[in-house]
Amino acid sequence: MLRQRRPKVPDVPLLMTPGPTQVRENVRIARAYEMTNPDIDFKFFKFYRKTCLKLAAFMNTESQVLILSGEGMVALDSACASLAEPGDRVLIIDNGIFGEGFADMVKVYGAEPVVFKGERTRGISYENLREFLEKDSDFKFATIVHCDTPSGVLNDLKEICPLLKSYGILTVVDAVSSMVGEPLFTDDWAIDICIGASQKGFSAPPGLAFLSISPDAWAAIEGRKTPIPSYYCNLLLWKNYFEDAWFPYTPPIGDIFAFKIALDNVLKEENALRRHRKIAKAVRKAVIRSGLSLYLRSDYCSTVTAVNVPEGIDGEALIQKMKDEHGILIGGNFGYLKGKVIRIGHMGENARLEYVSETLKALQLTLESEGIFLRADMESVFLEEMVKKR
Structure with a gap:
């Protein structure tokens, strides 16, 4: 199989981290378009709104979608700041590092986090959550991560969010790392606030976050008893931006130009989900056949694979050596x-045959240089899996 190697760029590694990801040339070019003044040029208001509507269609929602200035965390913080009030009980659904992080966010705004803990090596159990809610369902909203990036675990929103909604609990979903690589049906799955970001599956530069806000979420935000304790993260300021032709703050126009092109790249692809799914399965097969082990037991997301580091090896040092000696940066x-x-x-x-195969080869060579010899050649196993018809 003929494969093109990436042109070597001095001091710039091949970026194979789970975000930020590599950025296509047409996206980089768009970021350098001529500027306007987005605060007073109504053409930009229309461009921004059109981009939001296109993104809403991608997310399968009829709810309002906003694009915010700041990486994904600004949308998570905005959701918590705008919904949470002192004394509110918030259900934190936790089976990963980012899942548990929501507890600290809601505490900042005076809410009481109640943590439902799942297993760290698999998705949240619907039955266990249902049993929990039968005993205690007095929550204003619940937070859950679709793909918890540190482990790559995928939670079944299709089952979990409607269950929460049946108890009258609003849902805030971090889908930053799952978008583009996994199906997402925001309205059908009863997601009230669904959050994404530019720098992962969309492969745009970091710097933008976005979120959909359902009518129920807007009602909760507008019905607060206390003012929203933030200006920058106050979603109410955005509700009528288009009708009022007024942005709460100057948007980063270059980043939005670039994101629109990145979104178009995804929409023009015949089947991005299939590409991600096939790559992910082949990577997992290569890891297992080599004798290495996956961190997860089940419920793998198609955007990231977490691999246990062999005993006696420091993972952080391994990553640095792989970057220094092979010019490839993993997470x-x-x-x-x-x-x-x-x-x-x-x-x-990142989910391209040539990039992934090059990464697996470099990882194996780096492990061998540390005295870890694998049972199979990961690059060869990966390529064999990729040519199989699914």
Whole structure:
């Protein structure tokens, strides 16, 4: 099989992290378009709104979608700031590092986080959550991560969010790492606030976050008893931006131009979901056949693979050596997974045969240089899987 190798760029590694991801040339060019003044040029208001509507269609929602200035965290914070009030009980559905992080966010705004803990190596159990809610369902909203990036675990929103909604609980979903690589049906799955970002599956530069806001979520935000304790993260300021021809703050016009092109790239592709799914399955097969082990037991997301580091090897040092000697940068980890689990980000532009095969080859060579010899050649197994008809 003929494969093109990436042209070597001095001091710039091949970016195979689970976000930020590689950025296609037409997206980089769009970021350099001539500027206007987005605060007073009504053509830009129309461009911004059209981009939001196109994004809403991609997310399968009829709810309002907003694009915010700031990486994904600004949308998470905006959702919590705009919904949470002092004394509110918020259900934190936690089976990963980012899932548990929502507890700290809602505390900032005076809410009381109540944590429902799932297993860290698999998706949230619908039955366990249902049993929990039968005993306690007095929550204003619940937070859940679709793909918890440090582990790559995928939670079944199609089952979980309608269950929460049946108890009158609003849902705030972090879908930053799952978008483009996994199906997402925001309205059908009863998601009230669904959050994404530019730098992962969409393969645009970091700097933009976006979210959909359902009518129920708007009603809760507008019906607050206390003012929203933030200006920048106050979603109410955005509700009528188009009708009023007024942005709460100057939007980063270059980033939005670039994101629109990145979104078009995704929409023009015949089947991005199939590409991600096929790449992910082949990577997992290569890891297992080699004798390495996956961190997860089940419920794998198609955008990232988490691999246990062999005993006696420091994962962070392994990543640095792979970058220094092979010019390829994969993901490290956080918290209890730091140094123990490494991650290959096969999302967006990263999810291409030539990039992934080059990454697996470099990882194996780096492990061998540390005295870890594998049972199979990962690059060869990956390529064999990729040529199989599904």
